Amino acid sequence: DADVTQTPRNRITKTGKRIMLECSQTKGHDRMYWYRQDPGLGLRLIYYSFDVKDINKGEISDGYSVSRQAQAKFSLSLESAIPNQTALYFCATSDKNSYNEQFFGPGTRLTVL
Amino acid sequence: LAKTTQPISMDSYEGQEVNITCSHNNIATNDYITWYQQFPSQGPRFIIQGYKTKVTNEVASLFIPADRKSSTLSLPRVSLSDTAVYYCLVGDAWGGGYQKVTFGIGTKLQVIP
Numbered sequence: 735d736a737d738v739t740q741t742p743r744n745r746i747t748k749t750g751k752r753i754m755l756e757c758s759q760t761k762g763h764d765r766m767y768w769y770r771q772d773p774g775l776g777l778r779l780i781y782y783s784f785d786v787k788d789i790n791k792g793e794i795s796d797g798y799s800v801s802r803q804a805q806a807k808f809s810l811s812l813e814s815a816i817p818n819q820t821a822l823y824f825c826a827t828s829d830k831n832s833y834n835e836q837f838f839g840p841g842t843r844l845t846v847l
Numbered sequence: 848l849a850k851t852t853q854p855i856s857m858d859s860y861e862g863q864e865v866n867i868t869c870s871h872n873n874i875a876t877n878d879y880i881t882w883y884q885q886f887p888s889q890g891p892r893f894i895i896q897g898y899k900t901k902v903t904n905e906v907a908s909l910f911i912p913a914d915r916k917s918s919t920l921s922l923p924r925v926s927l928s929d930t931a932v933y934y935c936l937v938g939d940a941w942g943g944g945y946q947k948v949t950f951g952i953g954t955k956l957q958v959i960p
Binding site: 839 | 890891892896934936938950952
């Protein structure tokens with residue numbers, strides 16, 4: 735089984751809808767991250783969490799919120815989806831002592847019409 | 848946060864050694880250099896990390912000169928399956944204050960038959 739899983743893998747939704755992307759990990763890592771990837775822009779950090787009670791904004795947090803329900807689960811929500819949030823979303827984890835070595839999930843391809 | 852500069856794209860024939868150089872002129876004393884590989888529609892995968900001189904693992908080698916203002920990822924005898932985007936990251940890897948690692952757009956390596 736994969737160490738970092740994301741659900742759903744693909745999602746098409748309409749403008750204004752609320753969407754939740756979920757991430758689970760079995761690596762036992764404290765740190766979890768959400769990124770989005772757009773063609774030509776690389777990966778950009780949305781939110782990150784160092785433990786269950788810790789939530790931090792990344793460089794592009796506007797329009798997104800997160801929830802760290804447990805050490806193993808980190809969810810990303812789009813409160814009111816808009817077309818420019820169409821992107822590939824990745825969840826990642828890292829050990830607290832080595833956050834440059836991040837382990838990524840398979841990604842969620844989100845399309846907002 | 849140290850900024851990195853790497854070529855946008857490179858082509859190489861199968862069987863050749865590929866060297867991808869990354870510049871990071873304002874690297875800090877506590878920063879490590881980390882490289883990731885990303886295949887299309889997959890999350891990035893950690894390849895190698897180093898602080899100075901040379902690091903080698905089963906996938907690649909990382910060469911870092913004494914001034915640490917640049918680094919070179921070396922892939923021996925590439926095959927078609929090495930076609931991917933390669934990211935160079937610089938940051939404080941071992942805690943003591945989190946620096947948001949920035950992936951940038953990476954170097955797209957195309958291996959030609």
